[in-house]
Amino acid sequence: MTRNDTDDYRFLFLNDVPLMDVRAPLEYSKGAFPGSVNLPIMNDAERQKVGTCYKQQGPEAATALGHQLVSGRNKAERLEAWQAFTREHPEGFLYCFRGGQRSGITQQWLAESGSPYPKVKGGYKALRRFLIDELEHNLQQTRFIVLGGKTGTGKTRLLHQVPANIDLEGLANHRGSSFGRRVGGQPSQICFENALSIAMMKQCAAGNNTLLLEDESRLIGRCSLPDNLREKMKQSELVQLEESLEYRVEITFEEYILENRQSCEQAYGEEEGYQSYASGLTDSLYRIRKRLGGVRYQELHDIVTQALEEEQATGDKSRHKKWITTLLRDYYDPMYEYQLTKKPKPVFRGDRSEIRDWLTTRMQ
Numbered sequence: 001m002t003r004n005d006t007d008d009y010r011f012l013f014l015n016d017v018p019l020m021d022v023r024a025p026l027e028y029s030k031g032a033f034p035g036s037v038n039l040p041i042m043n044d045a046e047r048q049k050v051g052t053c054y055k056q057q058g059p060e061a062a063t064a065l066g067h068q069l070v071s072g073r074n075k076a077e078r079l080e081a082w083q084a085f086t087r088e089h090p091e092g093f094l095y096c097f098r099g100g101q102r103s104g105i106t107q108q109w110l111a112e113s114g115s116p117y118p119k120v121k122g123g124y125k126a127l128r129r130f131l132i133d134e135l136e137h138n139l140q141q142t143r144f145i146v147l148g149g150k151t152g153t154g155k156t157r158l159l160h161q162v163p164a165n166i167d168l169e170g171l172a173n174h175r176g177s178s179f180g181r182r183v184g185g186q187p188s189q190i191c192f193e194n195a196l197s198i199a200m201m202k203q204c205a206a207g208n209n210t211l212l213l214e215d216e217s218r219l220i221g222r223c224s225l226p227d228n229l230r231e232k233m234k235q236s237e238l239v240q241l242e243e244s245l246e247y248r249v250e251i252t253f254e255e256y257i258l259e260n261r262q263s264c265e266q267a268y269g270e271e272e273g274y275q276s277y278a279s280g281l282t283d284s285l286y287r288i289r290k291r292l293g294g295v296r297y298q299e300l301h302d303i304v305t306q307a308l309e310e311e312q313a314t315g316d317k318s319r320h321k322k323w324i325t326t327l328l329r330d331y332y333d334p335m336y337e338y339q340l341t342k343k344p345k346p347v348f349r350g351d352r353s354e355i356r357d358w359l360t361t362r363m364q
Contacts, residue, residue, distance in 0.1 A: 006093060007121040009130040013198045014205055018092035020085050020117075022106050023124065027097065031190030033127065034198060039081050041102050042070060063101070079109055086115045099123035128194070135197035138204050139232050145362065146233050147355070148215035148346065149241030151177055151332040152248030152324075155214050158241060158352050162359055164208035171195045174221030176214075177332070179256050179284040181221065183263045183276075192223040210363045215343075240346040241355050249325050256281075257320045278308050292331060300326060 006012070012019070019036040021028055024047040028038040042050065046069045054062035070078065085092070094117055096102035103119040110117045120127060149155050156175075159165045172192055174180045187195065203211055213233065218225055225233075243251075260280070265273030281304055289297040300323050307319035348358050 002116045003118045005118045005121050007126070009120075009127055010134075010201070012093065012120070012127075013131070013201060018085075018089035019120070020082065020089075020092060020094040021124070022082075022094055022096050022102050027124075029188065031124075031128065031188055031194065033191075034195050037085060039078070039085060041078060041096070041106055042066065046070065066105075075109070079113060082106065082110055082117070083113060083115050086110065086117045093118050093120050095120035095123045095127070097124050099126065128190070131194050131197040131201075134201055135193070135226065136228060138197075138200045139228055141209065142200070142204060142232075143210045144232060144236035145210065145212050145359070146215045146236045146238045147212055147241060148238050148340075148343070149243070150248065150328070150336045152252040152328055153241045153243045154247075154251045154352060155241055157251075158355060159212055159214055161356060162212045162363065164203060164206075164210060164363060165212045166196070166199050166203065168196070168214060168216050168225070169220055171199065172220040172223040174223065175255065176216060176220050178288045179281070181280060181284070182260075183267045186221050186223055189223060193226060196226070196229070212359065212363065234344075238344055238346045239355060239358065240349040241352060242349055243351055245325070245329060248328055249321055252324050252328065253317075253321055256324070257317055274312070278312075281308070288331070296330070 011017070013033075016035055019033060021032055021036045021038045022041045023038070024040050024042055024044050025038060026044045026047075028036075028040070032038070040047075046066070049069065050062050050066045053065045082094075094103055094106055096106070096119075099119060099122045103123060107117060107119055147155050147159060156167065156169060159167060169176050169180070171187075173182050173184055173186050175182065186192075200211075213236075215233070215238065216225060218230060261274065261277040264277040264280070267273060268276055282301070285292075285297070285300060285304060292300065303319075303323040303326070307317070307323065310319050311317045348355070350358065
């Protein structure tokens with residue numbers, strides 16, 4: 001049964017409908033949607049040639065050139081990839097930039113091969129516009145509670161214990177601090193904004209009108225919070241998670257040492273993964289050397305190096321706790337205390353258990 005093209009963008013995003021993006025790889029890398037797969041009708045070089053031809057000779061010549069470039073084996077390989085997608089995702093849709101010629105030709109070739117497949121009306125441009133407008137609307141309709149606390153208090157862990165949350169660091173694939181880089185790198189700014197809007201939309205659709213977010217600065221790594229979101233967070237209630245230094249050292253050790261090394265080795269293999277993990281620690285420390293000052297930086301660098309050498313030689317990772325303790329107490333804590341003077345007074349302070357109990361009544 002042939003399905004119709006759609007402009008029900010809300011349905012697509014709320015249901016994580018598989019999407020086949022036939023734009024060129026460069027377009028896709030600048031901005032796409034969670035779960036979409038890039039299976040371009042033209043690669044970047046072919047698209048550039050067709051674009052130049054369009055400007056110099058007009059649309060008919062550009063279309064003819066496109067068919068010439070994507071023919072024979074090229075066409076067969078791309079059609080085969082599209083057919084595989086349609087078989088794997090019979091409930092999905094395809095799109096190009098505006099829902100015009102490229103998606104139309106893709107549909108035509110699929111139909112001629114016996115695999116008709118629907119497209120998204122308006123394409124990427126309409127989907128992106130919908131998400132921008134939807135985020136603005138949902139921000140106006142939603143109340144936030146912002147969860148603050150010093151580095152290592154376990155804010156993200158507590159966040160995930162509350163179903164009505166938006167995990168900004170998860171969407172940005174970054175822990176937010178100088179040592180916060182994660183395996184896989186960060187999404188583009190547009191991809192981050194798209195994922196954020198979808199996450200908000202899903203929470204609102206579930207009837208969650210009060211959401212918990214972590215207190216973040218303007219940048220999470222290289223991903224920038226949208227201005228309207230930042231403004232909303234500034235006006236929201238702030239709750240402060242407070243834990244002992246010893247507890248925070250353990251949390252930081254688990255995340256930056258144990259989990260980080262495991263992620264690197266799972267992604268790159270044992271040897272290359274260890275090197276990625278080790279260089280990530282030293283590179284992160286180097287990036288804050290000016291704020292640390294020369295003497296303190298060198299002291300911490302020596303401790304990190306010794307900890308890595310001992311870890312490599314004996315498997316004992318406990319020496320890392322020494323530099324983590326120093327960094328939390330002497331670098332992150334004073335910086336957080338200073339930032340706190342610029343924020344509204346927290347409406348509640350407590351440890352993870354007390355905060356959780358407070359949130360239970362406050363978010364009903």
